[in-house]
Amino acid sequence: MLKYSLRRLLWAVPTLVLLITLAFFMMRVAPGGPFDSEKSLPPEIEANLNAKYHLDEPLVQQYFRYLGQILHLDFGPSFSYKDWTVNELIADGFPVSLTIGSLAMLLAFFAGTSIGTLAALRQNTAVDYGAMGTAMIGISIPNFVVAPLLILLVAVYAGWLPAGGWDWSWQRMVLPVITLALPMIAYIARLMRGSMIEVLHSNFIRTARAKGLPETTVIRRHALKPALLPVISFMGPATAGLITGSVVIERIFAIPGIGSYFVQGAMNRDYTLVMGVVVFYGILIILFNFLVDLIYAWFNPRIRYEDHG
Amino acid sequence: MPGSIRAFGTKTMADNPALESANDAFAQALEQPEVQGRSLWQDAWHRLLKNRAAVVSGTLLLILLLLVIFGPMLSPYDFDYTDWDNIYHAPSLANGHVFGTDAVGRDLFVRTLVGGRISLLVGLVATLVSLLIGVTYGAVAGYFGGRLDQTMMRLVDIFYAMPFMFLVILLMVVFGRHIVLIFVAIGAVNWLDMARIVRGQTLSLKNTDYVEAAKVCGVKPAAIIRRHILPNLLGVVMVYVTLTIPQVILVESFLSFLGLGVQEPMTSWGALVNDGAQDMESAPWMLVFPALFLTVTLYCLNYIGDGLRDALDPKDHL
Numbered sequence: 001m002l003k004y005s006l007r008r009l010l011w012a013v014p015t016l017v018l019l020i021t022l023a024f025f026m027m028r029v030a031p032g033g034p035f036d037s038e039k040s041l042p043p044e045i046e047a048n049l050n051a052k053y054h055l056d057e058p059l060v061q062q063y064f065r066y067l068g069q070i071l072h073l074d075f076g077p078s079f080s081y082k083d084w085t086v087n088e089l090i091a092d093g094f095p096v097s098l099t100i101g102s103l104a105m106l107l108a109f110f111a112g113t114s115i116g117t118l119a120a121l122r123q124n125t126a127v128d129y130g131a132m133g134t135a136m137i138g139i140s141i142p143n144f145v146v147a148p149l150l151i152l153l154v155a156v157y158a159g160w161l162p163a164g165g166w167d168w169s170w171q172r173m174v175l176p177v178i179t180l181a182l183p184m185i186a187y188i189a190r191l192m193r194g195s196m197i198e199v200l201h202s203n204f205i206r207t208a209r210a211k212g213l214p215e216t217t218v219i220r221r222h223a224l225k226p227a228l229l230p231v232i233s234f235m236g237p238a239t240a241g242l243i244t245g246s247v248v249i250e251r252i253f254a255i256p257g258i259g260s261y262f263v264q265g266a267m268n269r270d271y272t273l274v275m276g277v278v279v280f281y282g283i284l285i286i287l288f289n290f291l292v293d294l295i296y297a298w299f300n301p302r303i304r305y306e307d308h309g
Numbered sequence: 310m311p312g313s314i315r316a317f318g319t320k321t322m323a324d325n326p327a328l329e330s331a332n333d334a335f336a337q338a339l340e341q342p343e344v345q346g347r348s349l350w351q352d353a354w355h356r357l358l359k360n361r362a363a364v365v366s367g368t369l370l371l372i373l374l375l376l377v378i379f380g381p382m383l384s385p386y387d388f389d390y391t392d393w394d395n396i397y398h399a400p401s402l403a404n405g406h407v408f409g410t411d412a413v414g415r416d417l418f419v420r421t422l423v424g425g426r427i428s429l430l431v432g433l434v435a436t437l438v439s440l441l442i443g444v445t446y447g448a449v450a451g452y453f454g455g456r457l458d459q460t461m462m463r464l465v466d467i468f469y470a471m472p473f474m475f476l477v478i479l480l481m482v483v484f485g486r487h488i489v490l491i492f493v494a495i496g497a498v499n500w501l502d503m504a505r506i507v508r509g510q511t512l513s514l515k516n517t518d519y520v521e522a523a524k525v526c527g528v529k530p531a532a533i534i535r536r537h538i539l540p541n542l543l544g545v546v547m548v549y550v551t552l553t554i555p556q557v558i559l560v561e562s563f564l565s566f567l568g569l570g571v572q573e574p575m576t577s578w579g580a581l582v583n584d585g586a587q588d589m590e591s592a593p594w595m596l597v598f599p600a601l602f603l604t605v606t607l608y609c610l611n612y613i614g615d616g617l618r619d620a621l622d623p624k625d626h627l
Contacts, residue, residue, distance in 0.1 A: 015470045022471075026479050140607035142559055144566045144579070145600040148586035156590055244474040248566065252586065262475070263567060266482045274479065281472040289470060 075276030080268040086276035097257035108184035116192025138186025164254040356620040363616025366609035377425040386416035388423040389574040427577040432558040438496025443503025451511025551614035578603040
C-alpha cells in the first residue's frame, strides 16, 4: 500500500512539470503583454515594470525562475490586481470555492447514490424510468442554463432566495450548490444504478438472501460497498468537472471564488494569476485523484492483495 | 496435382451412393433461395430500432438538423439584420419574429438556428479531430506495444491529470477567438479517452489469426492497422463518437458563455444563452429558446449514444 502510494505521488511530478511548462510557454507566446491595455507608458517606466516582473530576462531564464518559485509554493505578484500576490488572491477565493465545491460534492454523492439504488431496486418500473429520464436531463442541461433558470424561477419570480452575491449565509449557498451538484447527481445515479443491478445479480447476494436476511440488511451490509466502487473511481474526474463548473457558477451567481479571479485574469492577460490558478488546480486535481485511489484501494480488498505480492 | 485430386474425388463419389445422395442434397440446397445472414451491424440496427428512446431521439434530432440547416432560408430576416422597430420584442406571429428579438432587434428564430449550425458544426468537426488523433495514437500504441506503448500511455496518464478546460481557456485567450482554433483546441483536448479505448481494442485484435496471416504475407504495419484493425474498431469508436459530440457541444457552449467562443455577430447556442441570461428578467424568451434547442440536442445525442452502446454491445446490457 505504501509503495503504491509513493509511486502514485512520484508520478505527480512529471504531470505538474508538464502542466507548468505548457501553461508558461502558452502564455508567453501570446501576442500582447500584461501592460498593453493601459495607456501607452513612457519607455522608461515600461522598462522598469518589465524589470520588476523579470519580463526582460530571456524566456528560458524566466521559466526556470518560475519553476523555482513554485517549488516554494510562491506564485508571484498579480499583474492586474496591484498590491496583491497570486497567493493572496488564491487564499482569498479558495475558501469560498472550496465551501461550494465540497457541499455540492456531498449533496451529489448522497443524492446520486440514493437515487441510483432506488432505481436499481425498482428496475424497469415507472420509478426506474422516471429517475433515469430525469438523470439524463441532468446530464444534458448545461449548468449555465440551469443557473439562470433557477435564478429566474426561485429568486426573481418566487422571491424565496437571493439571486446572487456572497456573504457566507446558507440562503446564498443553496442555489449555487444545487446547480453545481445537478449534473454530478445525474452521473452518479446512473453509475450507481448500473453497478447496483450487477451486484444484486451476484452469488454472494443470492447467498445472503438465501440465509433469510431482510432485504434492507442485504442491501446495506452486502450490496452497498461493492456497488459504490465505480462511483468512487468517478469522484476523481468529478472533481475536475466540479472545478470547471464552479467557474461558470461563480460568474453567474457573482461569487468571489477562484473561478471568477481566473476568468478576470484570463481577460486581462494576467500571466501570473492565470498560471497560478492553473497550477493550483492541477495540484488540487492530482491530490484528489490520489486520495480517490487510496479510498478505492481501501474499499476494494482485491487491489490491496495485489500490491503486497 | 489438382488433376489427381479431382480424379480421386470423382472416383470415390461414384463408388459411394451415400455420398452421392448427399451431393444431390447439396446441389438442391444450392438451388434454393439464399438464406439471408444477419451481420453484426444488422443485428445492432434491429436492436437499436427496438429502443424506443433512441428512435424518438433520432427522429427529433433529424428534424432539428433539417430545421437548423434549412430554417434560416425560410425566414425573411438575416441573422445579423437589425429591426429597429422591434427591439426586445416578445415572440409574435404578427411581425414574423416567432421567437422574438434581442437587444439590438435581431430575429431570435434565425439566430437560434444559425447558432445551432455553429454549435453542431463545432461538435462534429472537433469530434473528428479528436477521433483522428485518438484513433491513430491508440492504434499505434496498441499495435506496436512494448516500450513504445508504455511511454505513450504514460503520456496519456499525465495528460489525464491536467485541468484541460483551463488549458483550452488559455488557448482561446492567447491565440484569439477564431472558430478553427475552437475546433482544434477542443479536439486536441478530447482525444485521451478515445486513445485509451482504441489501444485496448487493438491489443486484443492484434493477436487474431487474420492479423497473423497478414503479417506472414508481409503486409506493412501501417496497412495492417488501416485494413485489418481499424474496421474492427468501428463499433466501439462509433458509440464513443456519439457520446463525444454532446460533450464537445457543451464545451463550446461553455466557452461561448464565458465570452471566449465565437465572436459577434456570429453566434452559437452558448453565446445566445449567455445573452439571454443577462436579460432574462425583461426578455425571458432570449434565454428560453436557445436553451431549449441546446438541451434537446444534447438530450437526444446522449440517448442515441446510450442506445447505440446497448445495441452494439449486448453483453453490457443490464
